[in-house]
Amino acid sequence: MNSKVEQANQAVAPADVAKYVLAVLIAAAGLFAFYWFSQWPGPVRGLVMVVSLAAAVAVAAFTAKGRDAREFISESVFELRKVVWPTRQESLRITGLILIVVVIVSLVLSLFDWVIALVIEQLLKPGSWFNSLFS
Numbered sequence: 001m002n003s004k005v006e007q008a009n010q011a012v013a014p015a016d017v018a019k020y021v022l023a024v025l026i027a028a029a030g031l032f033a034f035y036w037f038s039q040w041p042g043p044v045r046g047l048v049m050v051v052s053l054a055a056a057v058a059v060a061a062f063t064a065k066g067r068d069a070r071e072f073i074s075e076s077v078f079e080l081r082k083v084v085w086p087t088r089q090e091s092l093r094i095t096g097l098i099l100i101v102v103v104i105v106s107l108v109l110s111l112f113d114w115v116i117a118l119v120i121e122q123l124l125k126p127g128s129w130f131n132s133l134f135s
Contacts, residue, residue, distance in 0.1 A: 016063040027056040 030052020034045050060066050086094070122128055 013064065016065070019059055019063045023056040023060040026052055026059060030056075 030049045033052070034049045037045060037048075040048075061070060
């Protein structure tokens, strides 16, 4: 468990609400500029949109939820550093083994399907012992 557990039902601070509104306004302004200034070259409009979204994310990052998100991301990166990733050779061996198992299982399933189809065909054929039971 994380020793930094806080109360779950904390109220949102008015400053955070203002930051959220500001972030939404900045993103909306970038979107507005992207479509309103259609005479601008495409790369410039795209750059304006990217800059406005980056600014909106930067403003939202300074809220309580933004700090929580930054902490979560840093802890996730720290945990990813602990992961022991397989080597290329191990990955190729495991992939080959999985492909072999998939082929074997598909062959077994197709054999079952073939046997069941033969049994049903024999049961439904006119003159079979199964049909003579119900005649």
